[in-house]
Amino acid sequence: MLNNPMRRRPIAAVAGAAVAAMLLAGCVASQRDDDTPDQGAGEVDSTFIFAASSDPASLDPAIAQDGETFRISRQIFEGLVGTEPGTADPAPLLAEEWDSSDDGMSHTFTLKQDVTFHDGTPFNAEAVCFNFDRWYNWTGSMASEALGYYYNKLFKGYASNPADAVYKSCTPDGEDKVTVELNKPFAGFIASLSLPAFGMQSPSALEEFKADEVGGTAEAPVLSEYAKAHPVGTGPFKFESWSPGENVTLTAYEDYWGEQGQIEEVIFQIIGDATARRQALEAGTIDGYDLVGPADTQALEDKGMFMTSRPPFTILYLAFNQAVPELQDIKVRQALSYAIDKDALISQVLPEGTEKATQFVPPVVNGYNDEVTTYDYDPEKAKSLLEEAGYTADNPLALTFNYPVNVSRPYMPNPEQIFTVLSKQLEEAGVQITPKTDPWNPDYLERITAGADHGIHLLGWTGDYNDTDNFVGVFFGQKSAEWGFDNPELFQKLTEARGVSSLDEQTPLYEEINADVAEFIPGVPLAHPAPTLAFDPRVKSYPASPVNDEVFTEIELTE
Structure with a gap:
């Protein structure tokens, strides 16, 4: 039985009369109403x-x-x-x-x-x-x-x-x-x-x-x-x-x-x-x-x-849509992972306090696994793997890179800048990038989550509640238009783990799942930004x- 006291809203000072805000909608030059009367003692603009x-x-x-x-x-x-x-x-x-x-x-x-x-x-x-x-x-x-x-x-x-x-x-x-x-x-x-x-x-x-x-x-x-x-x-x-x-x-x-x-x-x-x-x-x-x-x-x-800042409870990732035939090759996914310099990305364009990601859950979430396979920045290894997959300077790997414009998200405060850094890193490894942009809402979200017409892409997640399933279960618990793969073994493991009520029994299951995801490489977990x-x-x-x-x-x- 859960018997915590009801969450209460803190009692603030008594508000004065509501003050109208005259806005030229969406315009930075807009100003508050110049005719607003002065606030009386003890009152605030409500x-x-x-x-x-x-x-x-x-x-x-x-x-x-x-x-x-x-x-x-x-x-x-x-x-x-x-x-x-x-x-x-x-x-x-x-x-x-x-x-x-x-x-x-x-x-x-x-x-x-x-x-x-x-x-x-x-x-x-x-x-x-x-x-x-x-x-x-x-x-x-x-x-x-x-x-x-x-x-x-x-x-x-x-x-x-x-x-x-x-x-x-x-x-x-x-x-x-x-x-x-x-x-x-x-x-x-x-x-x-x-x-x-x-x-x-x-x-x-x-x-x-x-x-x-x-x-x-x-x-x-x-x-x-x-x-x-x-x-x-x-x-x-x-x-x-x-x-x-x-x-x-x-x-x-x-x-x-x-x-x-x-x-x-x-x-x-x-x-x-x-x-x-x-x-x-x-x-x-x-x-x-x-x-x-x-x-x-x-x-x-x-x-x-x-x-003020929020504690990092986010994940920014570069996702691979395996509906794209080239991305079905594990060597290609490995190569793209080695081509990414996460430290440079964080230092150049992400907020102070951002943590580097090695998996699709933040470190504070149950099942985080310090032993997962990592793909530390190694552009030469990336080039070698692409060659093994059949891609050379004369026949480069060509990918569409989708990202949103004119939006900021807690896990992705500046998508244009993030794209610029990552696309340059991928191009240095020999990948030919074609950018594709859409406004965030509704175009980008619908393109990424509702259909197969997208390539590698930027997206992420702000955790909604403290449960591992809210991260890896949401991402990889079933077939999804975003990721474009079918992995029944992974789906089954996630289904079983979400039904285990004992935390002690759940933890090793999710540790194994995070290790499996790291080897399967559905995408590159980039960072845990602190908004x-x-x-x-x-x-x-x-x-x-x-x-x-x-x-x-x-x-x-x-x-």
Whole structure:
């Protein structure tokens, strides 16, 4: 039985009246309203402007997988499970406690009472089961890897293929208790519920605004009305408006069950360029932004900005799509690995505090293996292996290198610069590189995760919760459009490991899996970046989280 006290939002100073922020949307030259009256004693400007690097992919977190969407989702939605502040470990949120059976197949949650959704409807056991059954009953594009990414990766199957499904059923027991039964063991089940993708959403709003009526195709979806303009959760902020390419605006939910804090309005201003975000902070037109470039950190600190970093819980990798015939040759994959100088990459373009990666999990995650095969920088060995594979100066290995533009991610703060460094290293080893760029959302993500039309590519991951399956299981637990390989032995090992409830028994299984992955070489694990955030001096503290579980009620502002 888990009996940790409910996570509380810290009580901040009483906020003054909300102050409007007049923005020329997305424009660095925008300024706060010059007509705003002076704040009275003890009051703060309760409008908080945060610069996002891109639009959200969707306002429905259940069909999203990116950090910009989830940053907004965490303000609107809450799950049964949250995280302990400053860690990746699970903690009670909408569920005050839970009791799991010894075999991990049955989980009973005791729900927080007197919680309402933003539309005034009650959060209760029936609402919980509505959400679980919604995910389980997805069909068509909603059940695709591109849209139902997290449910697809973690829960494996749907009502249409129940033999593959991890989820079995959800049963209410009165208003404040619910039992979820699993069809297959999943040791990370409780921790996985802290993901924004599994936030509780209003059944009434989901039905009224036809949340699951997504048009188009999995590769090019047309969002539902709900996902574009009507998200309804239980969180401290409710949705007001979204002008794509410009702003997302949220306001405080007056009937929120927890502590509201000082902020009454949040504006996510879309500024795609990293330099423009820094300039906006320096000009005083935004309050903060994420993914500060390494070259900007000291300069902003010298100007008195409040700086904070997250502990590294990320992985940046160069992935090999084995749907490309050349990449099916292990010697080619070995050669590409030896061609990469990770130390140079880190020192040239990644943030201070970044750690070099040897595998696809950070060192703090269970199953990290110090004995895995490594491919230390050796361009001559890379050339030799390419020759063994049949590639010479007259017949070079030619690869498409996909990377996103006009975006920053916690694991990839500057993709253009990362591409420049890596492509030069590969070319020095004799690889002929053809760059292919796409905007991050939706084009790049859909190209990489929904189809085979991509080559080697940059991507990465910010861990969502502290479980090994959340890294290697998500990447390599089943056939995937991103990686393009079929490895039944690896898939089976990962399936077995995720169902072992004893940590002592799990650890050697994941150590072996990480060793297997290192020898199979699906890609090159490059680095574990440590993302840095910068804020206006009026920000006194910010709840930096290794898994980005950062709710803006916990921001403290100076008067």
